[in-house]
Amino acid sequence: MxxxxxxxxxxxxxxxxxxxxxxxxxxxxxxxxxxxxxxxxxxxxxxxxxxxxxxxxxxxxxxxxxxxxxxxxxxxxxxxxxxxxxxxxxxxxxxxxxxxxxxxxxxxxxxxxxxxxxxxxxxxxxxxxxxxxxxxxxxxxxxxxxxxxxxDPWDLIRVLENALEMQTAAEQSSDLSNARVLGKHAVVAEGATIEDNTVLDARTGGIFIGPGAYISQSRIVGPAYIDSYTQVKQFSIIEKSYVGRNCRIAGEIEHSIISDYANKAHDGFLGHSYVGEWVNLGAMTTTSDLKMTYGKIRIHGRDTGLDKLGSFFADMSKTSIGTLVYSGRRIGVSSHLHGLVAGDVPSFTIYGKGIGARNVELELASAIDTQRKVMPRRGQHMSKAYEQMMKEIFLLTRNDRKSTSVRKAKFSV
CATH class of the missing domain: 3.90.550 (Spore Coat Polysaccharide Biosynthesis Protein SpsA; Chain A)
Structure with missing residues (x-):
């Protein structure tokens, strides 16, 4: 069949x-x-x-x-x-x-x-x-x-913990004498390097750390899944999250999905969020995932049914140092964020409103050139199909930029 x-x-x-x-x-x-x-x-x-x-x-x-x-x-x-x-x-x-x-x-x-x-x-x-x-x-x-x-995209956050539990429950525990392991759920590190004094808290779920991963002294709370060749920097806290292949991770991550080849290599909080491939979150970038009223978070007028929900970062998006993102925001493909981000950001947009600058369109040639430079840093290369996809998305999303008054101009602060 x-x-x-x-x-x-x-x-x-x-x-x-x-x-x-x-x-x-x-x-x-x-x-x-x-x-x-x-x-x-x-x-x-x-x-x-x-x-x-x-x-x-x-x-x-x-x-x-x-x-x-x-x-x-x-x-x-x-x-x-x-x-x-x-x-x-x-x-x-x-x-x-x-x-x-x-x-x-x-x-x-x-x-x-x-x-x-x-x-x-x-x-x-x-x-x-x-x-x-x-x-x-x-x-x-x-x-x-x-x-x-x-x-809806918030379904990805809603089912995350269950998905992590299913993927880590079937694993068999490894000998991790150099790490402090709490709890009785399976803790697996297949060909990974884990520094002394790392805390692997498996009291609420299993933990999987893939081949070639390097975990500096940190705390990981299960259920959690750290994929192959990812590097976790010192004193990081990762709780109930998935981190994809070949990422660079630091700071605090809670109940989030980070896709392959993404960077969150500095301090800052990422909570109840989805991060696409090739995303770079600058130093001290922080997402909000809880309203001051503790009420349900709404996206475009729709009740998500969740009182904790962060943001959704599409592939190749980037944030500058000190970027702050309100809960429930959608960040477009190849967008660049600066300052306080209170609304959705269209694809191929340099968002400067949060620092008093004008939002302008990111030139397609610049986006392609940047991505072509980035991919070899993770042992990848840009194919013709990937480049063509970027060109198609740029055309598909032009009305999104137009409707939100994103202008064709040089970005300046």
Whole structure:
């Protein structure tokens, strides 16, 4: 049974995180949902994504067919924001007729005719919602309680602790005689270096530290996952968080996701936040994650249901020294932040309002040149697909900058 993961129109809810990647490539704790499918031995054969993400998705998943011209008639379509643990794929594979499982206006799982598959793929490639009635299936089931389905970016923070617990619970403890270990949950350090007097507090959950990681004298509170080749500087505090591969980390991090190749190499607080790849948080950058009233945090007028929520930093965004970011802010791709950030920041924007300067557009050539310099510092290089993706995002987000009065001018303080 061929398996196809697809993006639905809720990719826009997760923007700007999903401007640079398909929905199933967003980290949900230590793993993406694509990785969760692969981990459960259900490796997708086909990936259906927005048209401009074809090239970069093909680089990330060379083993899959990306937006193919022809899709096998027996293909099972699964929403890329749906966790595989909520599905009985073996049972679904045995259904011979066309069907659809939906939740409101969202398609969760389906087997459809060739004509309907072509229609569905066109909708996905343009990032638009598919009319479920147009699919014309023989049987449709609408489930209002869709467990394992992500709808908004704050869901990534809401499920983080559970995701960390699942990924660390199955590990077997290592011999860590040079560190002080508290609690009885598994503590694993596979080929990692941990300095003397580091405290690994596993009383509330397991801790995993990947190969090549270097942990200077610090405190890590589980459940926590530190991926391979990441360096944690002295006297850091990491609590109930995921830190990706090859990052540089310092200061205090609580209940947050930090993606691969990101820097938070100085003091400052990061709480209940999501940090994309290649992000650099300058010295003393601090996020707010709690209102003075202790009330629920709202984003664009919507109640997140969370009383603790930080901000969402898209790939390649950067903050200068002493940047302060209010709770619930969305920081766009390749944006540069200065001072107090009280509102959302569009992609490719130099945000100077917080220091009394004018917000201006970051030149595309400058953004590409900077990224080309940064990537070799982590042993990576900019591919043609990556550069083309940046160019596409710059065009896609120009109206966002225009609508918020971001001007084309030279930034000055």
């Amino acid at each position: 061929p398996l196809a993961l697809f993006e639905d129109h809720h990719w826009s809810n997760f923007s700007p995180l999903t401007l640079t990647r398909a929905t199933f490539d967003v980290k949900v704790g230590p793993k993406t949902l694509f990785e969760e499918f692969s981990y459960s031995n259900n490796i997708p054969d086909v990936l259906l994504v927005r048209k401009y993400l074809e090239g970069i998705t093909a680089e990330r998943h060379s083993e899959c067919y990306i937006n193919p011209n022809v899709i096998d008639a027996d293909t099972l379509f699964v929403n890329g924001l749906l966790h595989p643990a909520s599905l009985d794929l073996a049972r679904l594979a045995n259904i011979s007729h066309t069907f659809a499982i939906t939740s409101g206006n969202r398609l969760l799982v389906a087997r459809v005719s060739k004509k309907s598959a072509e229609y569905l793929q066109r909708c996905i490639e343009t990032g638009k919602s598919a009319n479920l009635k147009t699919l014309g299936v023989e049987k449709s089931t609408d489930t209002q309680a869709a467990e394992g389905l992500l709808s």
